[in-house]
Amino acid sequence: xxxxxxxxxxxxxxxxxxxxxxxxxxxxxxxxxxxxxxxxxxxxxxxxxxxxxxxxxxxxxxxxxxxxxxxxxxxxxxxxxxxxxxxxxxxxxxxxxxxxxxxxxxxxxxxxxxxxxxxxxxxxxxxxxxxxxxxxxxxxxxxxxxxxxxxxxxxxxxxxxxxxxxxxxxxxxxxxxxxxxxxxxxxxxxxxxxxxxxxxxxxxxxxxxxxxxxxxxxxxxxxxxxxxxxxxxxxxxxxxxxxxxxxxxxxxxxxxxxxxxxxxxxxxxxxxxxxxxxxxxxxxxxxxxxxxxxxxxxxxxxxxxxxxxxxxxxxxxxxxxxxxxxxxxxxxxxxxxxxxxxxxxxxxxxxxxxxxxxxxxxxxxxxxxxxxxxxxxxxxxxxxxxxxxxxxxxxxxxxxxxxxxxxxxxxxxxxxxxxxxxxxxxxx
Amino acid sequence: xxxxxxxxxxxxxxxxxxxxxxxxxxxxxxxxxxxxxxxxxxxxxxxxxxxxxxxxxxxxxxxxxxxxxxxxxxxxxxxxxxxxxxxxxxxxxxxxxxxxxxxxxxxxxxxxxxxxxxxxxxxxxxxxxxxxxxxxxxxxxxxxxxxxxxxxxxxxxxxxxxxxxxxxxxxxxxxxxxxxxxxxxxxxxxxxxxxxxxxxxxxxxxxxxxxxxxxxxxxxxxxxxxxxxxxxxxxxxxxxxxxxxxxxxxxxxxxxxxxxxxxxxxxxxxxxxxxxxxxxxxxxxxxxxxxxxxxxxxxxxxxxxxxxxxxxxxxxxxxxxxxxxxxxxxxxxxxxxxxxxxxxxxxxxxxxxxxxxxxxxxxxxxxxxxxxxxxxxxxxxxxxxxxxxxxxxxxxxxxxxxxxxxxxxxxxxxxxxxxxxxxxxxxxxxxxxxxxxxxxxxxxxxxxxxxxxxxxxxxxxxxxxxx
Numbered sequence: 001x002x003x004x005x006x007x008x009x010x011x012x013x014x015x016x017x018x019x020x021x022x023x024x025x026x027x028x029x030x031x032x033x034x035x036x037x038x039x040x041x042x043x044x045x046x047x048x049x050x051x052x053x054x055x056x057x058x059x060x061x062x063x064x065x066x067x068x069x070x071x072x073x074x075x076x077x078x079x080x081x082x083x084x085x086x087x088x089x090x091x092x093x094x095x096x097x098x099x100x101x102x103x104x105x106x107x108x109x110x111x112x113x114x115x116x117x118x119x120x121x122x123x124x125x126x127x128x129x130x131x132x133x134x135x136x137x138x139x140x141x142x143x144x145x146x147x148x149x150x151x152x153x154x155x156x157x158x159x160x161x162x163x164x165x166x167x168x169x170x171x172x173x174x175x176x177x178x179x180x181x182x183x184x185x186x187x188x189x190x191x192x193x194x195x196x197x198x199x200x201x202x203x204x205x206x207x208x209x210x211x212x213x214x215x216x217x218x219x220x221x222x223x224x225x226x227x228x229x230x231x232x233x234x235x236x237x238x239x240x241x242x243x244x245x246x247x248x249x250x251x252x253x254x255x256x257x258x259x260x261x262x263x264x265x266x267x268x269x270x271x272x273x274x275x276x277x278x279x280x281x282x283x284x285x286x287x288x289x290x291x292x293x294x295x296x297x298x299x300x301x302x303x304x305x306x307x308x309x310x311x312x313x314x315x316x317x318x319x320x321x322x323x324x325x326x327x328x329x330x331x332x333x334x335x336x337x338x339x340x341x342x343x344x345x346x347x348x349x350x351x352x353x354x355x356x357x358x359x360x361x362x363x364x365x366x367x368x369x370x371x372x373x374x375x376x377x378x379x380x381x382x383x384x385x386x387x388x389x390x391x392x393x394x395x396x397x398x399x400x401x402x403x404x405x406x407x408x409x410x411x412x413x414x415x416x417x418x419x420x421x422x423x424x425x426x427x428x
Numbered sequence: 429x430x431x432x433x434x435x436x437x438x439x440x441x442x443x444x445x446x447x448x449x450x451x452x453x454x455x456x457x458x459x460x461x462x463x464x465x466x467x468x469x470x471x472x473x474x475x476x477x478x479x480x481x482x483x484x485x486x487x488x489x490x491x492x493x494x495x496x497x498x499x500x501x502x503x504x505x506x507x508x509x510x511x512x513x514x515x516x517x518x519x520x521x522x523x524x525x526x527x528x529x530x531x532x533x534x535x536x537x538x539x540x541x542x543x544x545x546x547x548x549x550x551x552x553x554x555x556x557x558x559x560x561x562x563x564x565x566x567x568x569x570x571x572x573x574x575x576x577x578x579x580x581x582x583x584x585x586x587x588x589x590x591x592x593x594x595x596x597x598x599x600x601x602x603x604x605x606x607x608x609x610x611x612x613x614x615x616x617x618x619x620x621x622x623x624x625x626x627x628x629x630x631x632x633x634x635x636x637x638x639x640x641x642x643x644x645x646x647x648x649x650x651x652x653x654x655x656x657x658x659x660x661x662x663x664x665x666x667x668x669x670x671x672x673x674x675x676x677x678x679x680x681x682x683x684x685x686x687x688x689x690x691x692x693x694x695x696x697x698x699x700x701x702x703x704x705x706x707x708x709x710x711x712x713x714x715x716x717x718x719x720x721x722x723x724x725x726x727x728x729x730x731x732x733x734x735x736x737x738x739x740x741x742x743x744x745x746x747x748x749x750x751x752x753x754x755x756x757x758x759x760x761x762x763x764x765x766x767x768x769x770x771x772x773x774x775x776x777x778x779x780x781x782x783x784x785x786x787x788x789x790x791x792x793x794x795x796x797x798x799x800x801x802x803x804x805x806x807x808x809x810x811x812x813x814x815x816x817x818x819x820x821x822x823x824x825x826x827x828x829x830x831x832x833x834x835x836x837x838x839x840x841x842x843x844x845x846x847x848x849x850x851x852x853x854x855x856x857x858x859x860x861x862x863x864x865x866x867x868x869x870x871x872x873x874x875x876x877x878x879x880x881x882x883x884x885x886x887x888x889x890x891x892x893x894x895x
Contacts, residue, residue, distance in 0.1 A: 137862060138869030139835065158861040165863035166834025 005073045008335060010041055016153070019065050019073070024056045029082030037073065040206035044336050046386040048073065055082025064203060068152065105139070111321045139165035147172055162267045207301050214357045223397035226358040226370075229411040231418045233374050233389040236260050239421055251316035257371075258294065258322050259315040261346055263424050264417035265369060266290050266311050268410050269344060274402050275367040275410055276343050284401060293323055293342035294361055297352075304362060305334055306342040336365035346371065350391065359396045366401045369414070370394035433457050433565035435764060437536075438543045438552045438709065441469020441755030443741030444571035445527050447531035452534025459537040459563060461553055467527040467538060468520075469573055471615075471750040474593040477523055479616055481516035482596065483781050486623040501818060509622060514579070517740055518742040539563075544710040545570075548736040567736055567764050570724055572709060574702040575623040579608060581668050582698060588676055589669055589696045592617060598695065600626045601782065606678055606693035608666045610637035612671060612780040615653065619782045620720065622658055629659040631666055633683050633700075642827065643791040649786055649843055665761065687843035704743040718743070727770075730760040738764070752776050775859040779848035784824045787851035791859050793829060794880050799856035802832035806864060806887025808880045810844045811894045814877040823844035826884040828854070828864050835863035835888065845879050853881055864888035 007017060017039040024036045035047035057077040061067055101237065136144060140151055140163050149167075154171040204212070208399040218224070242254055257284060269276040269290060277286045290311045292302040299388035305325040310318060329335050345362040350373040359370040370393065377390040393414060397407045417423050435451045437444045451458035451542065462686040466473055489512075492505035531538045541553040541561070551563045576591040586594035595617045601624045609616040610632035622628040630637070637660065638646045650660060661680065666689065675692045680889075704723045710720065716732045716739075717725045724732055724739035731738050740760045741753030757775065759769030777789040796803045800855030809825040810816035824844030830837050840854030857867055865886035872878045879894075886892045 137860070137866045139865035141864040142869070159859065162860070164679070164834070164836065164861045166831070166861075167864060169834050248606050 001078045002057060003054070003076045003078050005036060005048060005051060005076060007039065007067050007073060008046070008067050009069055010039075010044075014041050014069070014336060016066055016068050016420060017046070019061050019063050019067060020045065020205070021063060024059075026056050026059055027083050029084055030056060030076060036076075039067070041336070042206065042210040044334055044339065045332050046206075052075060052076050052078045058323045066150065071152075077267055106409040107235065122398050133217055136163070137165070140168050143168040143172065150359070156285040162426055190349055191275070194205055201405075205300065211301055214363065216358050218361050218417040220353060221363055222366070223360050223400045224361055225394055225395050226396040227404070227407045227411060228395075229393045229408075229415050230358070231393055231415045232247060232379065233257075233418065235421055236418055237374075237389055247316070251320070253316060253320045253323055254317055255315075256322070257374075259319045260370060260418060260421065260424075261369070261414075261418045262292055262294075262307070262310055262318050262322075263315060264414045265292065265344065265346065267417055267424060267427070269414040270311070271413065272402075272406050272410055274406055275397065277401060278343075278364040278366055279398070279401055280364065282325070287343045288308060289343065291341055291343045292344035293365075294325065295345060296326055298329050298332075300332075300428050303334065304341060304342065305329065305338050306340070344368070348372075350374065356392050356394065358394060363399060366398040367407075367410070368395070431459075431561075431563050433459050433563055435459075435567045435569060435761065436461065436563050437544075438545075439469065439573055439741070439743075440464070440467040440527070440538070440752065440831055441571060441572035441741065442471050442505060442750040443573065443757045444469065444569070445531060445792065446754045447554060447569050447571060447740065448536035448538075448763050449530055449534045450529075450566075452536045453515065454672065454761065454765040454767075455766060456761070457535075459539055459565075460531055461539045461543040461551070461563075463540070463542045465540050465556065466520075466524045467531070468524045472523050472527065473520060474596060477518045478596045478751055479592070479613075480519050480781055481519045482512065483616060484670045485512045486620045486772070487873040489782055491504040495820065498537050507601070508622070509599075513597065528855045542788050543710070544708065545716075545737065546710065546715050555841070565869060567738065569730075569757075569760060569764075569819065570706075570709065570711075570732075570737065570739040571741050571757065572705045572743045573753070574748050575705045576698070577701040577703045579698045579700055581892055582608075582666065582696070584698055588671065588694070588829045589698065595621070595695075595697045597679055597701075602694040603627065604629070604675075604693040605695045605697060606676075606691065607632065607697045607699055609698070609700040610634075610660065610662070610779075611699060611701060612638060614697065615780060615782055617697060617699065618658060619653075619656075621691070622656065626695075627659075627660045628657070629661060629679060629693070631661045631664050631678075632786055633663070633665050635663045635683075637662070640792075641778075641780075641788055642839070643787060643794050644833045645786060645809055645827070645843050648824070649780075652672065652843075653782070669740060671849070688894035699794075702742065702748050706741040706743055727765045729757060742861050746773060747776060749776065772859055777848075777855045779851065781848060784821070784844045785847035786841075786843045787847035789851055789855045790837065791829065792839055792841065796829060796838060800839065802830050803838060804835075804864075804888045805829055806884045806889075806892065808884035808887060808892060810877070810880055812883075813877060813880045814874075815877050816845065816880070818875065819845065820872055826850070826880045828881070828884045828888055830864040830865070830885075830888045835865055836868065837862055837864050837885075840881070840884075842864075842881065844877065844880065850881055 020040040022037045024030055030036055030050040032053045035051045037048050039046045039368050049151040049374040052327050053059060054076045059075050065359045110161045132245040136151055144151055149171060154167050156167055158164040182344060244255050273286050289309055291306050291308050292310045295304050307318060307321045342365060344365055345368040347368055348371040349357045351373050354372050356372060357370050359368045361368050363380050372392045374389045374391045376387050378385045379388045379390060394410050395407055395411050411419040432441045434456035435458040440460050444460055445467055448458045448460035464473060471477060472683045473629040486589040489505055489507060492503055496503050528538055539553055541555040544552050545568060546552045549565060549566060553561045555561055582589060584591050592613050605626040605628045606623045607628060607630045610630045614630060618628045618630055636646050639858060663681050663683040664680050666678055667681050670677045675694055676696055677695055678691050678696060679688055680691060681688045705722060706718055706722050714734055716734050716737055724744045726732055726739050726744050730740055736879050738760055740756035742748040742756055743824045746752055755771045759771050762769030774790055777787060799850045806828040811822040817821045826842045829839040837857045842850050864885045869883060883892050883894055
């Protein structure tokens with residue numbers, strides 16, 4: 001019996017994904033729940049498990065193709081013995097990397113062309129497959145090829161749901177309207193590149209494309225600027241050194257710096273609600289909850305998991321949440337909903353050694369705090385030069401909503417909270 | 429005990445017999461009742477089929493005399509009207525037998541007799557020999573078709589004053605024929621007798637011929653028919669017919685009122701349309717509702733207001749066309765069988781089988797204007813079509829109307845040789861909600877008349893290539 005492999009639901013806001021990698025080839029044996037391919041969405045990478053034991057009967061969607069939730073990716077011949085696959089090697093990202101750029105997703109043949117080399121399945125399978133969604137009438141084919149708009153992304157009003165020329169034109173119009181609100185992109189130079197032989201060209205991953213788009217959107221929308229201050233970390237470091245062991249013993253989590261920063265920010269966000277608010281149309285939305293995004297760098301790029309209702313968490317709980325995010329981000333195990341929302345973001349460039357930076361807002365938020373490297377520096381204390389562990393702080397903010405005074409106050413208050421952590425305890 | 433059926437179809441025309449066939453295919457036990465004695469209804473017996481036989485043979489006769497000498501063929505054609513009628517009768521006979529065969533093949537019982545609905549689920553038949561028979565059934569489908577519309581003050585006797593039925597069986601070629609009504613029936617039969625030698629005058633109440641057809645087509649069509657020798661008196665009504673010596677005297681009056689005049693003729697053909705046949709079926713008794721035009725009122729699934737009784741074809745609303753009835757038959761039976769039968773009324777073609785033929789599907793320009801739809805037009809004349817040149821049939825043109833915004837084909841109108849066959853591509857396009865560009869980008873064999881349709885479709889977006 002043939003069982004189809006379909007794109008699973010991946011959270012409410014996600015409707016499509018890119019096929020990143022197939023771990024199996026046609027004819028390979030699979031066990032139920034064994035990952036057979038990997039999908040990339042805007043936010044996370046999802047492994048699609050085999051729905052049954054058997055052998056891969058067909059792979060209908062090539063790597064690099066965009067697919068909708070529910071779309072058929074391929075099929076498994078249930079109970080059929082297959083060849084053992086070299087899946088370990090294929091799953092190694094390095095080995096698979098060059099594959100990413102190879103197949104340009106071809107509009108006309110997503111589901112129609114099947115390699116005929118290994119007819120492992122009964123012919124029943126192909127008859128049951130809906131073919132019309134890849135069959136295009138001439139006008140639709142022309143528009144698809146000229147515009148790059150895939151009919152698979154257009155809902156059809158033709159007979160039995162076929163996509164008509166009118167559907168394509170309407171979709172193009174919608175796309176144009178959407179683009180018109182965005183500034184014209186930089187003109188892409190055409191023609192051969194003079195030194196192409198010594199260059200390498202790769203398709204952007206879905207995550208990278210999304211990062212690029214979001215960051216640019218953020219810059220195009222908000223009136224962003226950055227204010228700086230510096231903080232003397234002596235007290236925090238002393239506190240940390242003193243309680244490190246007992247803290248870890250009691251809570252089972254390392255006492256880091258992040259928790260102090262989060263706590264320090266929450267106190268100030270409550271004082272300066274504009275920084276925790278966002279602009280929506282002509283309205284300002286004030287949020288009476290504090291969901292703090294903590295930027296985490298992974299091999300695939302930057303992601304920002306969100307710690308919810310941080311104001312209600314203890315220092316230990318915050319540290320535990322952040323540590324957990326870090327681990328799971330590296331293992332690619334973060335869930336989509338953990339990456340959505342957030343009212344304020346903290347980014348730590350210090351872990352890479354940055355002394356100073358101007359972070360970009362995580363739209364539609366209005367503020368982002370940049371932490372940096374702690375460096376012993378000579379500072380004047382009571383008119384005497386002392387060496388203190390110093391960190392520069394940066395706050396990028398949306399000047400449409402946050403005034404300069406508020407932004408500066410924000411950093412000053414964060415600085416005060418960190419230089420004298422007892423203030424956090426006393427809430428002053 | 430009465431016979432038990434799933435579906436009993438009243439009427440053996442294109443609606444009725446196709447309903448019975450489809451019922452058989454879907455495993456329903458069915459019967460098809462017809463009172464004529466020969467299945468096939470108006471279409472097969474006294475409509476589409478015999479008229480097409482005469483249109484073909486009369487056209488050959490005219491071509492032999494008028495066209496062949498111009499194409500290098502010397503011949504002397506002589507009319508044998510009886511032989512022509514024999515061909516017609518033979519065709520009708522064969523096709524009628526064919527329908528009976530199809531009913532049998534699909535295990536539908538063909539019953540000759542007059543049917544009356546006694547109650548929902550019960551049909552009484554007065555068989556040919558006068559004996560009664562009662563059929564019990566889960567579903568009744570009324571497919572009784574239509575009849576010739578009478579003209580006030582003129583009684584049809586099928587001798588000197590004929591309907592289409594009589595006009596298909598005249599014993600001699602009348603010297604003069606007066607046709608009342610410039611619809612497709614009048615123009616087709618008028619063409620037949622004109623070709624065979626009659627002087628034909630067509631009197632029409634409206635100020636145009638072929639009401640319902642695209643106005644531009646109708647205007648050109650009238651010009652061509654006039655050139656062929658057909659005379660037209662538009663905006664005129666016929667108020668009476670008297671026998672006057674050897675000929676018939678027809679009284680005319682301007683449609684808007686005014687002085688009467690008379691015109692002498694030998695045969696009067698009344699072809700002012702058709703009316704639904706809903707009499708003598710017991711409809712009033714079982715409470716089936718009719719509209720003001722005496723058509724059976726049905727919903728989109730052909731259900732009447734009475735449970736278990738449905739109606740299809742000419743006896744309900746819509747174009748009185750054999751294929752429309754056939755489409756409804758299929759949808760209706762599929763609905764009965766719990767399937768999703770559906771008729772797309774925007775994609776039903778209509779054809780006038782004169783020469784040139786006129787065929788249309790979808791909306792006319794007038795309809796689009798009235799509905800306020802913005803549209804684009806592409807046109808292509810057969811004078812520029814290679815195949816039309818080779819067969820010396822360059823009259824007419826193809827016209828494609830498409831939505832100005834999304835290019836969807838809304839209407840196609842063709843006048844020219846083979847227009848009735850050419851229109852099918854357009855009907856398919858409309859059914860599939862295709863764009864004019866889809867026709868334009870579909871390969872069309874060369875040299876064929878179909879290329880004119882393609883070139884017209886190209887014209888919608890301004891890239892007609894061969895003109």
